[in-house]
Amino acid sequence: MSAAWAMVRHRFASFAGTFVAVFLGVAVVAGSATLYLSSRPQAPARYDQAPVLVTPPAPGTGDLRDRRSWTSAQASGLADRLSMIEGVTAAVPDPWFYVQRLESGRPLGDAQASLIDGHAWSSVALGGYRLTSGRAPAKAGEVVIGTATPPDAATRTSAANAGLDGSPTGVRADTAVTEATAGRVFEDAAGGAMAGITVEDSAAGKVTVGGEKVALLTSAGPVKWLVTGTVDGPGFYVTDREAAGRASGVQVIGLTVSGDPERVAEAARAVLGPDGVVRAGAERDALEPGSVTRIRWIGAQLLIALVTLGAFATVFVVSSTCALSAAQRRRELGLLRAVGATPGQVRRMMHAETALIALLAGVLGAPAGMAAAPLLAGPMVRTGLEPAGFSVTWQPAALAGAIVLGLVVSLAGVTAAARRASRIPPLDALREAAADPRPMTPARWVVGPLCGVAGGALLASMPALPLEMRSTAGLGAAMLLLSAAALLSPVLIVPLVRVVARPWRRTATGMLVREGTLTGVRRVASTAAPVLATVGLTVLLAGTVATIEVAAGIDETAKYPEGIVMVPDGTPGLSAAAVTAQGAEPELVTRILMTVGDATASGYATGRGDALVLDRFSAEKLGAAAGDTVAVRFVDGAETELPVGAVADETTLPSVMVREHDPDAMTGMLVLDKTPVATPGTRVLPIHDFVMEEIDEEGQLVDLFLLALIGLTAGYTAIAVGNTLLMATAARRGEFRALRLAGAGTGQVLRVVTAEAVLAVAVGAILGGLVAGISLAGVRAALEDEIGRDIALVLPWAATAGVTALCAALAVAAAAFPLLRGARDSPAGAS
Incomplete structure (x- = not known):
């Protein structure tokens, strides 16, 4: 451990890539985990004064949409039984139904939230709401209007605008507000008598209590109900009898209690037996509205994907960095072996070095990720990935878990490099060569062709597969082919470099770039492989999604006759x-x-x-x-x-x-x-416009996921490319001194290094684009067979160019920085 600490302390620049990769990975994991753990289901605010809730038995399908209901008569009978329990002050069935305010013939508020906005008057007791003006409804056609919107039912303005909440495009999101702007209630000085009190509310519009009829939309059609009063809670309240007739059963019976809720809950379980499920404490949170749960689920999928990708990308970058570092330290490690270090000691030293870097990066990265998490809460709500009212809370488990995960994935990434380093013979301490020794390992020779053969076979067999499996098989073949190209990159690079560099082979710079690249195949492969994977994934994922959207539009439109x-x-x-x-x-x-x-x-x-x-x-x-x-x-x-x-x-x-x-x-x-x-x-x-709107709504969410995943992948690729070239260029200072000693100026050497970096990125981008393009053509062919129509192949040129340009810019900067920093070095130092 002391040797590892000394190495890290005196040669920290050699571990910069590992540090940055682990720092970023831990920050992503800590931030994502904090957001995920902060997003927990919550019981609706309308049950705040009902610490015990009773629901029907689960149907056993495992689908949350299959919540069972009681009939109105069943719920009334159960409520009578529950009301006899000691400590229960009221047992209130809560039927709900769809109702939405109309203003000038336009529906107001959120479409999905309005599905549960209609309630029975007796249910106001469950939320502790009070009558703030007027009187309770007494007969059919009368309604009491709520004047507040609780956080759990707050309208999802941005989600509706973006079409990400499952509501139809065209929702009047501009009419949606939250509790803070819910309205103004002017109570009658006479003590609640109806006296033409005007109420302004976000969901209810402007109404006059005591005479005006409000225009509402129900599942049956438009209605006009007499407004008899207002309450300080959300929703629309009608007589219990009318609510029972409009609701599709009863899914909740709320219990208001005096005394210990847990004791009441136990007594209720004994009374009901298998006829109902009693929920108290945190169990009540299972009753969160389905529309809100869906939003949380969508956000959770993105966060889980980010954590998974962050962990895997960290392993990849750490492994690549450690492998290159071991190759550059070959003489040093050979010297350690020559003075008596055993292979086990070499492995333990490299593991200890990586562990120290990972702990330092984790201790700094985890708090940084948690600090950034609250900044993402607002954007996630606006894009429909979290419900309105979502806030980030302190999650110590996310902090500790991210640090531990960073340590584990870092040690996993260094394992292969440490094993290879421990096999370096002591004689390597006496060797020094510019050419890379054996850039292709036996494992690459075995696994690379196997992946290529498997991917090609899968593409060739796609016409014989069932239609529903072809798209999936095409994506699997693409992943195998990309893996094969990355593993075989040291072999593929040589002929590709010869072809790309051929036009400039007769110039001095072109010759130096060509020969330096062919000599340092391992260095070029380490730079090109992450670019290959990122460009390939960008082309494959973005192109597949775009092609599928085109196919879906053609297929869905064909299901309907021409018309509107x-x-x-x-x-x-x-x-x-x-x-x-x-x-x-x-x-x-x-x-x-x-x-x-x-x-x-x-x-x-x-x-x-x-x-x-x-x-x-x-x-x-x-x-x-x-x-x-x-x-x-x-x-x-x-x-x-x-x-x-x-x-x-x-x-x-x-x-x-x-x-x-x-x-x-x-x-x-x-x-x-x-x-x-x-x-x-x-x-x-028109039917075609409707179909494309539906596809675009789903596509916006998919595009959001793609943007996050491709962005994170590109970020890690940039780290890998930058770190590889930074380390490689720093290790070539002797070579650059020799060039200057031979008469080359700093500008000439800089042009050589820059050209080498751009060439490496270009090689990776070409390989990735070719492999992904072939796979994408296979996916398109599968889709054409599936729907029986020709489909245009969509290539994401803009995304591909952006990712490639980012990698090239960072590669040039990383390669030039050590050279410019050492420009003052005397060429006499060259040996």
């Missing part, structure tokens, strides 16, 4: 009134759970026709065919048995059943064959 479609505009779906106004029958979409024996299948079903039709996947999962009987559970908790009329492409149910059991069901889109009738919450556009 009516789609939601700022709403989660088309209301029944909007569809019937066009002279069409609503095709309501609902979610069902189907059972045959012990087999279950869940999914969406469309209300159409007068019989149950199963999609092929569900029929196979259930083992059901036409004529069999299937048990169906609807979203409102009701169950029935239906005969299977047929097996087709999608699941359909009798329309009357969907209306009866899912009052909140809406139509997704409507193909029009005549002049449309304007209705609230709808818009009309």
Whole structure:
């Protein structure tokens, strides 16, 4: 350890690449882990005064969308039983339904949040909300409007603008505000009597309590309800009876308690048995709205990808840096072997050196990453990767974990280099040669061709593979071919350099660049390999995504007849009134759970026709065919048995059943064959434009992921390239002194070094682009076979040029810096 410490202390510049790689990796891991651990589910604010919540038993499918419901009668019966428990002050069922405010015929607020904005009046007790003006609703057609938007339901303005939250393009995000600007409530001085009090609220607009009817949109269509009062919470509150009729079952019963909530929860479990799930404490957070959970999930995928890529890239850069360092220290390590150092001592010394660098980089990088995490909270909310109200909290586990992970991946990266270094013979202390000894190791000769053969075979076999596997097989073949090119780069570089440098072979600079590159194949390969991988991945990933988007647009457009479609505009779906106004029958979409024996299948079903039709996947999962009987559970908790009329492409149910059991069901889109009738919450556009909008919405999220992943990869590549050339150029000072002694000026030597760096980057970019282009052509061919149509091959020229230019700029800077720094050295020092 003392030898390792002395080496690190006196030759820290040799370990700069390892330090920077580990620092960046630990910072990425610490920051990402802090963001991930800070983003935890939270129970909705409307249950703040209900420390114990009861939900129906889970259906056992593992899909969060398959939450079961009680019927209204079942929920009332269970609430009566729960209210008898000692310590329970109230047991309140909480049915919710879709409602959205209209202003000048335009829906306000967030489409997805509005799905749960309608509530029964009795549920205000669960959030501790109070009547701030007017009176409670007493009959159908009356409503109390909330004047606040809690953090958990705050509208996702930027996500809606970017189309990343699953809501239709065109949401009026400009009308969305948060609790801080929710509005002003002027209470009646007479003690709550209705006296024309004006309320201004973000979701409710301007209404007058006590006489004005507010225009709202429900799943059935537009309605006008009399505003009887306001509460200091969010949402729209109607009578319990009307809420029960509009809601698709009851999913939550809230308990307000006096005393110990845990004791009440235990008593509730004993009373309910298998009829319900009792949640207290942190278990309540499982009731976070699905739209918010989806946002957290999307953000989590990006953070997990960043952590994984950061760890692997750190291993790669550390391994590359340590391998080059060991090659440059060959005489030094040979001298240690000559004076009696054993192979084990050499390995332990290199591991100790790397461990010291990793600990230092980790101790500095982890706090830096955690300090940067709060700066990313706002952008993540704006891009729809975290819900509104998200904030970063102190996470000591992220700090410690990132440091430990940095140490582990650094030791993993140095293992191969340390093993090779320990095999250096003592006689190497007496040798010095400019040519690289054996740039191709036996492992490269074995693994490289194997990867190439496997990748080529996979591309060749793609026409025989099932259609659904071809795109995946194409990506796998590309990864194998890129790995083969990186492993065989020392062999491929020689002929490629000869071809690229041929036009300048007769000039002095060209000759020096050509021969210096061919002599230092290991150095060039260490520079070109990361460029090859990064350019190849950029071309492959960005090109595949762009090509798939083109194919998806062609394929989806072909599913519809030529014409126009009516789609939601700022709403989660088309209301029944909007569809019937066009002279069409609503095709309501609902979610069902189907059972045959012990087999279950869940999914969406469309209300159409007068019989149950199963999609092929569900029929196979259930083992059901036409004529069999299937048990169906609807979203409102009701169950029935239906005969299977047929097996087709999608699941359909009798329309009357969907209306009866899912009052909140809406139509997704409507193909029009005549002049449309304007209705609230709808818009009309050509089918092709609609399809491309849908693809663009998903593509924006994919592009965001690509930007993050390619950016991080390019950053690590820049580190690897810069560190390789910095170390290599510093080790060639004797060679440069000899050139100046022979009459070359500093400018001439600088041109040679710069040309070598650019040549190495160009070689890597050419190899990566060629391999990725071949693989991308295979992916396109697979997609063409899959959809039966010609597809244009999309090459990401801008992204490829940007990544290559970044690598070239850093390569030139890293190669020139040691030369300029040592420009004052006397050429007499050359030996």
